[in-house]
Amino acid sequence: MHSTAATTGNRALNRAITQFFSGVARAYDTAPLQQVVYRPPQHEVVAELRAAGSRRIADIGCGTGILTSRIERELRTEIVYGVDASPGMLAQARNRSATVLWRHAAAEHLPIGDGELDAVVSTTAFHFFDHPVALREFHRVLAPGGLVAIATMRPSASAAALQRVTSSPLFPAHAPSGRATRKLLQDAGFEVTDQRAIRRFPLPPWLVPDMITIGRRA
Ligand SMILES: C[S@@+](CC[C@H](N)C(=O)[O-])C[C@H]1O[C@@H](n2cnc3c(N)ncnc32)[C@H](O)[C@@H]1O
Numbered sequence: 001m002h003s004t005a006a007t008t009g010n011r012a013l014n015r016a017i018t019q020f021f022s023g024v025a026r027a028y029d030t031a032p033l034q035q036v037v038y039r040p041p042q043h044e045v046v047a048e049l050r051a052a053g054s055r056r057i058a059d060i061g062c063g064t065g066i067l068t069s070r071i072e073r074e075l076r077t078e079i080v081y082g083v084d085a086s087p088g089m090l091a092q093a094r095n096r097s098a099t100v101l102w103r104h105a106a107a108e109h110l111p112i113g114d115g116e117l118d119a120v121v122s123t124t125a126f127h128f129f130d131h132p133v134a135l136r137e138f139h140r141v142l143a144p145g146g147l148v149a150i151a152t153m154r155p156s157a158s159a160a161a162l163q164r165v166t167s168s169p170l171f172p173a174h175a176p177s178g179r180a181t182r183k184l185l186q187d188a189g190f191e192v193t194d195q196r197a198i199r200r201f202p203l204p205p206w207l208v209p210d211m212i213t214i215g216r217r218a
Pocket of ligand 1: 017018038060064065067083084085086089105106107108123125128129
């Protein structure tokens with residue numbers, strides 16, 4: 001079991017992380033990086049939202065808004081929020097849609113009303129959040145029965161070095177194990193309905209070790 005610090009990463013460094021992303025925002029959309037690392041979890045999130053019929057959706061840690069704007073384009077939505085703590089990433093995102101509600105905010109303090117949404121999603125960002133605090137916010141903004149879908153890094157035996165580094169309380173991110181992620185969701189009031197590795201066929205799963213966890217607000 002990790003200490004509280006190790007389950008949330010070093011919070012003092014979260015500002016440095018979001019400033020880092022502001023600096024790399026233009027390079028972030030480079031095609032190979034997107035195809036190999038970022039798109040596969042986004043495909044899985046879109047499939048989950050489509051299956052659930054979600055219409056009022058927030059993408060937390062939305063970065064340059066690739067997933068957020070795709071959700072708006074491909075699904076029948078009423079409200080779509082894109083929330084990120086990095087001004088540089090959001091500046092890129094704003095170019096993608098004039099109708100997404102882009103919000104400069106932290107996952108831990110969402111500028112969204114209680115019970116306003118029927119889905120909250122996050123891809124490749126949860127490891128930067130204060131997990132219990134962010135999940136309390138996800139729970140607060142969701143209506144009863146609302147969907148949560150979190151795709152994040154998955155520490156595993158094949159990524160033991162990554163696990164050692166990201167478990168340090170000095171590191172600004174922490175990727176909880178699958179089991180720890182399920183417990184975090186349950187502690188926040190979600191029923192966990194599925195958890196699986198992200199598929200990148202024909203690439204082997206160890207190349208980018210990540211997973212998606214799905215839950216419902218109880
Ligand atoms: C690797 S990017 C992922 C972006 C996007 N979800 C994607 O799939 O391409 C991680 C994002 O998380 C954001 N982030 C980090 N900590 C955050 C926090 N506490 N609250 C909101 N956003 C945060 C960063 O600014 C960055 O844009």
